[in-house]
Amino acid sequence: MLLTSILPCDGKSLLSAAGFCCLLICPPGLAESAQDEQQQRPQQETVPQGREALSFYPITEQAEIEKNRLSDQAIAYPANPVSRLSPLLEFGDDFLGRGPIKPGIKTPFEQMLQPTFLLYGQFRSALQSYDAEGKDIVQWSTRLDLHGDVKLSGTERIVFSLRPLDNDKGEDTGFTFSPDGGEDNWHDQTNGKLTQLFFEGEIGEIFPRLDPSDSKTWDIGFSVGRQELKVQDGILLNDTFDALGITRNSLIARGLPNLRLTALYGWHDIDNPFADVTSPSRLFGLLSQADTAWDNSLDLDMVYVDNDNSANAWYLGLGSTQRIGMINSTFRINTEIPLDEDNSTLSKGTLVTAELSGGFAHSDDLWYFNSFLSFDDFSSAARSRDGGVPLANIGMLFSPVGMGQYGVPLGDSIEDTYGAVAGYQHFFGGIGSQFIVELAARSSMKSQQKRDAVGVGLRYQKSLSRQTLIRFDTFFAVKEKQQSAKGVRLEWLLKF
Incomplete structure (x- = not known):
């Protein structure tokens, strides 16, 4: 068959084939050994999504933490900044401004106000x-x-x-x-x-x-x-x-x-x-x-x-x-x-x-x-x-x-x-x-x-x-x- 000429008839290769059943192309004995090997394999680990991904593979070593920590130093933008148009009057953080944001105020309901x-x-x-x-x-x-x-x-x-x-x-x-x-x-x-x-x-x-x-x-x-x-x-x-x-x-x-x-x-x-x-x-x-x-x-x-x-x-x-x-x-x-x-x-x-x-x-x-x-x-x-x-x-x-x-x-x-x-x-x-x-x-x-x-x-x-x-x-x-x-x-x- 064309299928058997393309796929080699061994258990490991057949298990990696995209959805093809080895019973169609291999002798029954080989098929049974392939099934036994598949049952002995550990279950594939589920990759977390959404908020769970935030704690996926956490870094515990202090050296690695310091290496991946964001810098506190401001890096100049490579392009020339466009001057900001200021409103008639403003208090607080500049509208469409640059620089650090002022600390906020936490309400009794735990909302942060700025x-x-x-x-x-x-x-x-x-x-x-x-x-x-x-x-x-x-x-x-x-x-x-x-x-x-x-x-x-x-x-x-x-x-x-x-x-x-x-x-x-x-x-x-x-x-x-x-x-x-x-x-x-x-x-x-x-x-x-x-x-x-x-x-x-x-x-x-x-x-x-x-x-x-x-x-x-x-x-x-x-x-x-x-x-x-x-x-x-x-x-x-x-x-x-x-x-x-x-x-x-x-x-x-x-x-x-x-x-x-x-x-x-x-x-x-x-x-x-x-x-x-x-x-x-x-x-x-x-x-x-x-x-x-x-x-x-x-x-x-x-x-x-x-x-x-x-x-x-x-x-x-x-x-x-x-x-x-x-x-x-x-x-x-x-x-x-x-x-x-x-x-x-x-x-x-x-x-x-x-x-x-x-x-x-x-x-x-x-x-x-x-x-x-x-x-x-x-x-x-x-x-x-x-x-x-x-x-x-x-x-x-x-x-x-x-x-x-x-x-x-x-x-x-x-x-x-x-x-x-x-x-x-x-x-x-x-x-x-x-x-x-x-x-x-x-x-x-x-x-x-x-x-x-x-x-x-x-x-x-x-x-x-x-x-x-x-x-x-x-x-x-x-x-x-x-x-x-x-x-x-x-x-x-x-x-x-």
């Missing part, structure tokens, strides 16, 4: 002109976003935010010039109101005794306080309100190598300027995100809003992000289902969006093509007043700038409409200077609504330093049964 504090943010100043929707405005606007991060450990921190130059009604500190020769107007909206204040942490890290070996299911994260939340890329939910969120991450199910579940409860300052609801509301949500065996990420979110005036509704969202060949793609469907369809304070509707983007060979330039289809009149479960329409992330012409009275070029109602956005982003000699041109169009599925519009937008931005940049925006749009809209603005931004 407190640090960072104060960072950005300042924006813009001169802008907006002519649309029956108003012609020329103004200088400012905005300051400050964020404080009290880091207690790697998983626990307290975060607060302020916007001391503008308020939640979209009014900011600046100067409005009257284009008709009337009276100029200085407006001061300085304030000390906190826009965010929340604590986040992880139960398993706060109470290490619950799981000393880190092998149980106590890796439960949570956050509580006033915080900004965005769901379905800001389509289903985009607001800042008082909320409690509890998250279980790294769950594994069949076909889902990683699953994250979040239970959400919101109880105060839930806002939606597109719904005629003024009474207090409460928000309940179950949010899930999963990586799948089909090489995509799925988002399935359910939100229920309970209102004192019976303006109650379900908000459901499903999204999928994946690569199709060389194209990045995201598809989403979001729907609003009021429990009482006769309640005029709420609308109902479904919004379908598709986002495609990609690059060019031998170039850093990017292209994108996004489209949407809206049935009835969809609105978000909660939306801040400066968050724009639910299509704010689909393109520049649907997105607010977040400063002053500069409007959204195509930010009208999306009731029974469809549209698309096509854009091209070009980089000049690196990422420090870039130019974006975008063309967008929208139309109504009902001819009597007269909401057809088309617009073009341009943006150029250039970094002046590692912390500052300038940005120039302009647009022109033509809307059915309305006057043409146009705008131009120049912004200076400082990050710290």
Whole structure:
């Protein structure tokens, strides 16, 4: 046989053959002797894995311990270090710094705390002109976003935010010039109101005794306080309100190598300027995100809003992000289902969006093509007043700038409409200077609504330093049964 010509017929060689039975190729007597030899061999030692491997073959001789001990001397990195950008204010260990870490503080629960504090943010100043929707405005606007991060450990921190130059009604500190020769107007909206204040942490890290070996299911994260939340890329939910969120991450199910579940409860300052609801509301949500065996990420979110005036509704969202060949793609469907369809304070509707983007060979330039289809009149479960329409992330012409009275070029109602956005982003000699041109169009599925519009937008931005940049925006749009809209603005931004 071919098998016997390849394998020599002795017991030791046959026992080392990959799974072949020696009874098929050797005489019975030789097979029995091989089995006896196999039974006399000691069982193979199991190689430990995970934490057990830490004590595998421990070193006991002092000379060997000293030989393998890590040195206390700092060794210079062979490359020239990049200078660190310091936050506006910091205490404790340097953020992204080098050198020894200060000793921590052990809590009664045996958690090690290493407190640090960072104060960072950005300042924006813009001169802008907006002519649309029956108003012609020329103004200088400012905005300051400050964020404080009290880091207690790697998983626990307290975060607060302020916007001391503008308020939640979209009014900011600046100067409005009257284009008709009337009276100029200085407006001061300085304030000390906190826009965010929340604590986040992880139960398993706060109470290490619950799981000393880190092998149980106590890796439960949570956050509580006033915080900004965005769901379905800001389509289903985009607001800042008082909320409690509890998250279980790294769950594994069949076909889902990683699953994250979040239970959400919101109880105060839930806002939606597109719904005629003024009474207090409460928000309940179950949010899930999963990586799948089909090489995509799925988002399935359910939100229920309970209102004192019976303006109650379900908000459901499903999204999928994946690569199709060389194209990045995201598809989403979001729907609003009021429990009482006769309640005029709420609308109902479904919004379908598709986002495609990609690059060019031998170039850093990017292209994108996004489209949407809206049935009835969809609105978000909660939306801040400066968050724009639910299509704010689909393109520049649907997105607010977040400063002053500069409007959204195509930010009208999306009731029974469809549209698309096509854009091209070009980089000049690196990422420090870039130019974006975008063309967008929208139309109504009902001819009597007269909401057809088309617009073009341009943006150029250039970094002046590692912390500052300038940005120039302009647009022109033509809307059915309305006057043409146009705008131009120049912004200076400082990050710290």
